[in-house]
Amino acid sequence: MTDLPILGAALNLNSFETLRDVMLEKPRDLELQDFVDATVLNGDWASVVERAKTVLDGHEGRLGIHGPFWGFTVNTMDPDVREIVKRRLGQGLDVCEALGATHMVVHSPFSTWDYNNLDNYDGGRYRMVELCHLSMADAVKRAEDIGCELVIENIEDKDPHDRVKLADSFNSKAVAVSIDTGHAHYAHGSTGAPPVDYYVKAAGNRLRHIHLQDADGYADRHWTLGEGTIPWPSVFAALGKLDSQPRLIIELRDHSGLPASIANMKAMGLGQ
Template sequence: MTDLPILGAALTLDSLETHRKLMLDKPRDLELQDFVTADVLNGDWQPLVDRARALLEGHEGRVGIHGPFWGFSVDTMDVDVREVVKKRLWQGLDICEALGGTHMVVHSPFSTWDHNNLDNYDRGLERKIELCHLSMKDAVKRAEDIGCELVIENIEDKDPYARIELAESFGSEAVKISIDTGHAHYAHGSTGAPPVDYYVKAAGNRLRHIHLQDADGYADRHWTLGEGTINWHSVFDALGQLDSKPRLIIELRDHSGLPASIANMAALGLAQ
């Protein structure tokens, strides 16, 4: 058991308070989810950071946040919207710095439509990457300066390699790859994408973060691990080939399923 990977979690501050003992029993990585909305980002978020720091006393895992994503995509073509995107990413990194956070999740801009249509246009992929640079370049430099990784999470991505090409285009150690197992399983079941473990293999040691959630291959379920149809043995076998030590973050819709998720993976001999 002691050699098995240690599972962390994505939690709100309220849920962290509920599951604090569990999150402190081992060096479990934590992702805070309280900082994704414009109301919080535009308001006085310092009390939330102060509360987080108090709850994390004695915590030995890595800490980060889910970055803002509601209402925009990082490849926006609208110059006015782009200024909002840049502002939101900067605000998220302000919070990361205040927390001492080492990762911020950024949503991939790649859709199923892109998979079928980018090659239908001259420089389709190149243009999409250029648009992302216009929105993200300042945030990338800021992330480098504060020791934070921007991890790009698959959302609708049918091709596991597209956002890898995007991440590598920045030429920065501050831009890495995230995988959401439920999103990959949805893409596999509903759009003909590869299975989840193929996403892990595609990312290789560029993978620094993974959202672990179970699903049925039809929708974005965020079920307790073990309650869906993901082949967890194949996923953890692929993770076991990596040296990048990605943050293993259980991300559930119902946070009360966290203890059962850990117990179910432990019973399979996959994680602790």
């Protein structure tokens, strides 16, 4: 990256309307958060898509959604639950197709327990990947067909390479890697995982999406960038070596902190 990278945001439609001027001043990538809830996906999500097409008029950045994740993992062993997982992923991709969205976030299945125990069982790692394929294979094919990327985001992941290997196992351009900086910082501070920039280096050019949030290394804070303890220069230095053009999505608990997050990164000479 030669010029300062343009920072995007994860917002719902109401927040986008409030922050419209910020989101339209540059071609900022956008991730809509309106479709994570099963009640929306089981209901009249088409009307939400139609509203989005109106609200987002003038938006020039790349568009994606955070996919559903509440109440399940993509490595579920229960075949009945697996059918629900497949349905939820399919519903998310229905939204992507109707909206013209080109990425959907999927949560990683790797837990802190897995880090210590996958190798405690013969074939444990193979079984993890196999279970994920059983849940995700249909979604991967559908994503290929509609030109959407499924980006797998770290949650509890302690080894930053596990998720990369999982993404690679699908052998598909429709599956890539996502990083959440706050999740990585939590894992670093609380479970002994590597620092955030190591997650970027592990992903390399498989990285196509990143959630930027600040935190304290203890919990999943989603603070305004610059208010926590993440060493941002090292993170952006690692990002600057990539050619994969990941979407740089600021994901805050309080969406009103978006302008300050952008300003803080600009003041540090890291983003705009």
